Amino acid sequence: MTSSLVRQVLILAAVALIPGVGEAVYFRHKISWRSAVLPSEMVTVDQARAWGGNVIWVDARPDEEFARDHVPDAISLNEDRWNDLLSQFLVVWSPGKKVVVYCSSLSCNASREVARRLRREAQLPDVFVLEGGWEAWLKKR
Amino acid sequence: MGSVVEEKMSTTPNAEPPTSHAQLRVAGNTSDVKGRTSNILWRIVDLIVAVIFIYAGAIKALDPVQFASDIDNYKILPWPFSVALAFYLPWLEIFCGFALVARTLYRGALSILTTLILVFTLATTAAKVRGLDITCGCFGHASQNWSFPAHLATNLGILAALLVLWLSNRSAKPS
Numbered sequence: 001m002t003s004s005l006v007r008q009v010l011i012l013a014a015v016a017l018i019p020g021v022g023e024a025v026y027f028r029h030k031i032s033w034r035s036a037v038l039p040s041e042m043v044t045v046d047q048a049r050a051w052g053g054n055v056i057w058v059d060a061r062p063d064e065e066f067a068r069d070h071v072p073d074a075i076s077l078n079e080d081r082w083n084d085l086l087s088q089f090l091v092v093w094s095p096g097k098k099v100v101v102y103c104s105s106l107s108c109n110a111s112r113e114v115a116r117r118l119r120r121e122a123q124l125p126d127v128f129v130l131e132g133g134w135e136a137w138l139k140k141r
Numbered sequence: 142m143g144s145v146v147e148e149k150m151s152t153t154p155n156a157e158p159p160t161s162h163a164q165l166r167v168a169g170n171t172s173d174v175k176g177r178t179s180n181i182l183w184r185i186v187d188l189i190v191a192v193i194f195i196y197a198g199a200i201k202a203l204d205p206v207q208f209a210s211d212i213d214n215y216k217i218l219p220w221p222f223s224v225a226l227a228f229y230l231p232w233l234e235i236f237c238g239f240a241l242v243a244r245t246l247y248r249g250a251l252s253i254l255t256t257l258i259l260v261f262t263l264a265t266t267a268a269k270v271r272g273l274d275i276t277c278g279c280f281g282h283a284s285q286n287w288s289f290p291a292h293l294a295t296n297l298g299i300l301a302a303l304l305v306l307w308l309s310n311r312s313a314k315p316s
Binding site for chain 2: 024113
């Protein structure tokens with residue numbers, strides 16, 4: 001009975017592998033196995049600075065951290081108050097502008113999530129995540 | 142008529158009155174009805190659990206990039222493992238759901254789904270304890286704004302349904 005159970009589990013596990021592998025192949029250009037953000041969607045502080053005035057800096061950190069300090073002219077856009085802040089952001093945004101989103105550090109997820117939502121929900125092109133986040137900015141300041 | 146029956150009863154050893162046969166038949170029929178009702182109930186539980194997992198799997202299979210990010214938010218696994226699971230787990234849920242509907246590989250499907258729901262519940266609880274504000278991603282956008290208690294209650298409800306299916310006699314019959 002146990003061997004029958006193990007056999008059933010193995011069959012199901014093996015069968016599920018087939019479409020799983022197929023999907024991995026299908027989505028190979030949409031997701032990176034090395035990093036949560038595609039290399040093409042990452043930008044360094046130096047690269048973003050080189051874009052000059054064509055950049056909108058977006059601070060994805062919580063309100064308190066934004067209030068304490070932020071990149072000059074950055075706009076606060078975090079997931080806690082997404083609907084309120086998104087409308088404020090869209091007033092500033094214009095076609096052709098590059099958007100650089102940052103959060104606290106290399107390990108935070110907020111910038112990635114905000115960047116993803118800007119691409120998907122607001123349908124914005126040219127949205128990038130700042131490599132190293134606020135910490136990297138501070139080092140280069 | 143009554144006297145003939147009484148006479149036969151008195152002359153036949155261990156004979157039972159005809160009314161007791163009728164009672165047995167009624168009792169048997171009642172038992173059948175109960176059994177059938179019980180089977181239908183288990184089948185409904187089967188289908189509810191199956192639909193939940195097929196739906197949850199399909200939603201995630203349609204957007205594995207988002208699901209990988211949701212898994213990564215738990216901060217338990219390295220990113221490559223999150224990606225691998227994002228491609229694999231939705232299909233495992235879907236196939237197990239269909240196995241419950243078709244009653245094929247039934248016990249295997251129940252084992253996998255019970256393990257999955259236990260792992261999801263533990264991961265969610267661990268994330269809460271560690272103070273992580275996460276999106277569970279269990280049901281795509283539908284579960285994006287679920288609170289921790291709602292998330293936990295759903296998981297425990299599904300776990301209870303799976304355990305009921307395990308414990309029911311019915312689960313022994315399918316292959």
